[in-house]
Amino acid sequence: MNSTNSTPSISTLLKNHSGLAYDPANGLLMNGVSLTELAKEHGTPTWVISxxxxxxxxxxxxxxxxxxxxxxxxxxxxxxxxxxxxxxxxxxxxxxxxxxxxxxxxxxxxxxxxxxxxxxxxxxxxxxxxxxxxxxxxxxxxxxxxxxxxxxxxxxxxxxxxxxxxxxxxxxxxxxxxxxxxxxxxxxxxxxxxxxxxxxxxxxxxxxxxxxxxxxxxxxxxxxxxxxxxxxxxxxxxxxxxxxxxxxxxxxxxxxxxxxxxxxxxxxxxxxxxxxxxxxxxxxxxxxxxxxxxxxxxxGPSGVLLSRVIDIKDAARRFVIIDAGMNELVRPAMYDSWHGILPLHTPKEGDTTTTMVDVVGPICESSDIFAKQRELPPLKKGDLVALLDAGAYGSVMSSTYNSRPFAAQIMISNGQHGVIRKRQTLDELLAHEHVPQWLATS
Ligand SMILES: Cc1ncc(COP(=O)(O)O)c(C=O)c1O
CATH class of the missing domain: 3.20.20.10 (Alanine racemase)
Structure with a gap:
C-alpha cells in the first residue's frame, strides 16, 4: 500500500535513505557506523549527522x-x-x-x-x-x-x-x-x-x-x-x-x-x-x-535523532514513550510533520510484524508526539530508535523546555566519528541564571 496515510515499510525507508542499512550483528548502520554503539557510548537523545x-x-x-x-x-x-x-x-x-x-x-x-x-x-x-x-x-x-x-x-x-x-x-x-x-x-x-x-x-x-x-x-x-x-x-x-x-x-x-x-x-x-x-x-x-x-x-536526510524507549504505556492507545521530545525535534508539533522511525536493532529475518502505536516524547505538552497511530515493529522498554531526516530544522530549533539540557551531536565522516557538541549538563543549563540577593534574602 502506498496511500499518503500509510507507513512506508522498513525496506522502503531504507531504499529512500542511502547511507542507512541494517547489519545482522550491529543493528542499524549509518555509513558503516553502528548507531547502537553511538547511543550506548554517548547516551540518548543524540543527534547524528553524516x-x-x-x-x-x-x-x-x-x-x-x-x-x-x-x-x-x-x-x-x-x-x-x-x-x-x-x-x-x-x-x-x-x-x-x-x-x-x-x-x-x-x-x-x-x-x-x-x-x-x-x-x-x-x-x-x-x-x-x-x-x-x-x-x-x-x-x-x-x-x-x-x-x-x-x-x-x-x-x-x-x-x-x-x-x-x-x-x-x-x-x-x-x-x-x-x-x-x-x-x-x-x-x-x-x-x-x-x-x-x-x-x-x-x-x-x-x-x-x-x-x-x-x-x-x-x-x-x-x-x-x-x-x-x-x-x-x-x-x-x-x-x-x-x-x-x-x-x-x-x-x-x-x-x-x-x-x-x-x-x-x-x-x-x-x-x-x-x-x-x-x-x-x-x-x-x-x-x-x-x-x-x-x-x-x-x-535533512544527512541526520538522525537517536532515542531510547523509556516505557510502553498501554491505555486507550499503545504509547511508546521515548526520551527525545519536542524540545529536541519540534517539527512534528509545529508543522504536523512526519518522520520515519526505525528501530536500531536488526529486525528478525522475514519478520514483518507491526503494532499500531503513538510514539510520544516526555514533555508535558499534548503536542509532544512524533507519530500518531503508526504501524511500527514491536518496541519494548529500553529499545533504541532513530528518527529519520532530522538533519535540517532539527537541532537548530531545539530548546531546553522542561529543563532538558541540549542533546549531544555526533558527526560521522569517512568511517570516523566524533562528538561535535557535547551533551549540555544541568550545571551548564543553570549557569547563567541568577537569583538576586535582594530576592534571596527576603
Ligand atoms: C531566505 C531563505 N533562503 C533559503 C532557505 C532554505 O530553505 P530550504 O531549507 O527549504 O532549502 C530559507 C528557509 O526558509 C529562507 O528563508
Missing part, C-alpha cells in the same frame, strides 16, 4: 547544474543546520552560506566561509547586524523592505562603505507547501511587494549612493515538492529583469533562494535536476550570475 551524506548531496546538487553547463553559486541555508562542522564540510565542497542573523553570519565566518560567499537574508535585520555585514564585506545583503534599504544606506554611508545589495522580491506565488513555511505570497511578511520593485530599484540605483544594487532575490518557501511554483516565481523575476533592463538599469545577480523538498514519507521528492532545469530554462540566457540557497535538501 558528513558523507552531506557531501554526496552537495555534489549531486552541483552536478545537476554542471550537467546543464550553468555556473551556479551555492549558499547553504545555515538556518537549517548551523553546526560549524557541517558548515566546514560544505565549505570544503565549495559552498558559501545564506545567513539570517548576525549569529549565523558569525558562525559562517568562524567556519572559514569567505565573506564574499555569504548572503544575508532575513526580515528583521537590526542595525548591529547590518553593521556587522557591512564591516565584514559580505557578498550580498538581500534587502527585505524600503525601510531596511534606508537604514542600510545611512549605515553604509556613515561607515564609508558600499555594500552589495539585492532586493528580495515577494512575487505573490503560493509555494504549495505547509502554510507555516510559505514565504512568497503577498500576505507573507517576506520580501518587497512585486509591483513596487521597478520604481524602487531605480530609486536605489540612482539615489542611494551608499548601496551597490546588484540584483534581485526570491525565496518562495520550504519543502516545495513540485516544479510549478518554482517556475512561476522565477518567471515573475525574469519579467522584472526585462523591465528593469528596458529602463536602463543593471541587473547582474539573481538569487533563486532555497525550498527544494525531500521525501519524508511517500512524497515524490523533486530532484536537483528539476531545479537546475527550471533555473536554466528561465534564467539561462539572461546573462546573470545565479545563486541558490538550499538547506533542507542537503541537511
Amino acid at each position: 558528513a558523507d551524506i552531506l557531501r554526496s548531496r552537495a555534489h549531486a546538487l552541483q552536478n545537476a547544474f554542471a550537467q546543464k553547463n550553468l555556473p551556479i553559486n551555492c549558499h547553504f541555508a545555515v538556518k537549517s543546520q548551523d553546526h560549524q562542522a557541517c558548515l566546514t564540510v560544505l565549505r570544503q565542497c565549495g559552498f558559501g552560506a545564506d545567513v539570517v542573523s548576525g549569529g549565523e553570519l558569525t558562525r559562517a565566518l568562524k567556519a572559514g566561509i569567505a565573506a564574499s560567499k555569504i548572503v544575508f537574508s532575513g526580515i528583521g535585520k537590526t542595525d548591529a547586524e547590518l553593521t556587522l555585514a557591512i564591516e565584514s564585506e559580505i557578498g550580498q545583503i538581500n534587502a527585505e523592505s524600503v525601510e531596511e534599504l534606508h537604514r542600510l544606506n545611512t549605515l553604509a554611508q556613515s561607515m564609508g562603505k558600499r555594500p552589495r545589495v539585492a532586493l528580495r522580491v515577494n512575487p505573490d506565488v503560493d509555494a504549495q507547501t505547509h502554510s507555516k513555511i510559505t514565504t512568497g505570497r503577498a500576505e507573507d511578511k517576506f520580501g518587497i511587494a512585486y509591483d513596487i520593485v521597478p520604481a524602487l530599484y531605480r530609486q536605489v540605483q540612482t539615489e542611494m549612493h551608499g548601496l551597490n544594487l546588484v540584483g534581485l532575490a526570491v525565496h518562495l518557501g520550504s519543502q516545495m515538492l513540485t516544479e510549478a511554483p518554482f517556475r512561476k516565481g522565477y518567471e515573475r523575476l525574469a519579467a522584472l529583469i526585462h523591465t528593469l533592463r528596458a529602463n536602463g538599469l543593471t541587473v547582474e545577480e539573481i538569487d533563486c533562494g532555497g525550498g527544494l523538498g525531500i521525501a519524508y514519507r511517500h512524497e515524490q521528492a523533486p530532484t536537483p535536476d528539476m531545479l537546475a532545469h527550471v533555473i536554466t530554462d528561465v534564467f539561462g540566457k539572461l546573462n546573470v550570475n545565479l545563486h541558490i540557497e538550499p538547506g533542507r535538501w542537503l541537511a
Whole structure:
C-alpha cells in the first residue's frame, strides 16, 4: 500500500535513505557506523549527522547544474543546520552560506566561509547586524523592505562603505507547501511587494549612493515538492529583469533562494535536476550570475535523532514513550510533520510484524508526539530508535523546555566519528541564571 496515510515499510525507508542499512550483528548502520554503539557510548537523545551524506548531496546538487553547463553559486541555508562542522564540510565542497542573523553570519565566518560567499537574508535585520555585514564585506545583503534599504544606506554611508545589495522580491506565488513555511505570497511578511520593485530599484540605483544594487532575490518557501511554483516565481523575476533592463538599469545577480523538498514519507521528492532545469530554462540566457540557497535538501536526510524507549504505556492507545521530545525535534508539533522511525536493532529475518502505536516524547505538552497511530515493529522498554531526516530544522530549533539540557551531536565522516557538541549538563543549563540577593534574602 502506498496511500499518503500509510507507513512506508522498513525496506522502503531504507531504499529512500542511502547511507542507512541494517547489519545482522550491529543493528542499524549509518555509513558503516553502528548507531547502537553511538547511543550506548554517548547516551540518548543524540543527534547524528553524516558528513558523507552531506557531501554526496552537495555534489549531486552541483552536478545537476554542471550537467546543464550553468555556473551556479551555492549558499547553504545555515538556518537549517548551523553546526560549524557541517558548515566546514560544505565549505570544503565549495559552498558559501545564506545567513539570517548576525549569529549565523558569525558562525559562517568562524567556519572559514569567505565573506564574499555569504548572503544575508532575513526580515528583521537590526542595525548591529547590518553593521556587522557591512564591516565584514559580505557578498550580498538581500534587502527585505524600503525601510531596511534606508537604514542600510545611512549605515553604509556613515561607515564609508558600499555594500552589495539585492532586493528580495515577494512575487505573490503560493509555494504549495505547509502554510507555516510559505514565504512568497503577498500576505507573507517576506520580501518587497512585486509591483513596487521597478520604481524602487531605480530609486536605489540612482539615489542611494551608499548601496551597490546588484540584483534581485526570491525565496518562495520550504519543502516545495513540485516544479510549478518554482517556475512561476522565477518567471515573475525574469519579467522584472526585462523591465528593469528596458529602463536602463543593471541587473547582474539573481538569487533563486532555497525550498527544494525531500521525501519524508511517500512524497515524490523533486530532484536537483528539476531545479537546475527550471533555473536554466528561465534564467539561462539572461546573462546573470545565479545563486541558490538550499538547506533542507542537503541537511535533512544527512541526520538522525537517536532515542531510547523509556516505557510502553498501554491505555486507550499503545504509547511508546521515548526520551527525545519536542524540545529536541519540534517539527512534528509545529508543522504536523512526519518522520520515519526505525528501530536500531536488526529486525528478525522475514519478520514483518507491526503494532499500531503513538510514539510520544516526555514533555508535558499534548503536542509532544512524533507519530500518531503508526504501524511500527514491536518496541519494548529500553529499545533504541532513530528518527529519520532530522538533519535540517532539527537541532537548530531545539530548546531546553522542561529543563532538558541540549542533546549531544555526533558527526560521522569517512568511517570516523566524533562528538561535535557535547551533551549540555544541568550545571551548564543553570549557569547563567541568577537569583538576586535582594530576592534571596527576603
Ligand atoms: C531566505 C531563505 N533562503 C533559503 C532557505 C532554505 O530553505 P530550504 O531549507 O527549504 O532549502 C530559507 C528557509 O526558509 C529562507 O528563508
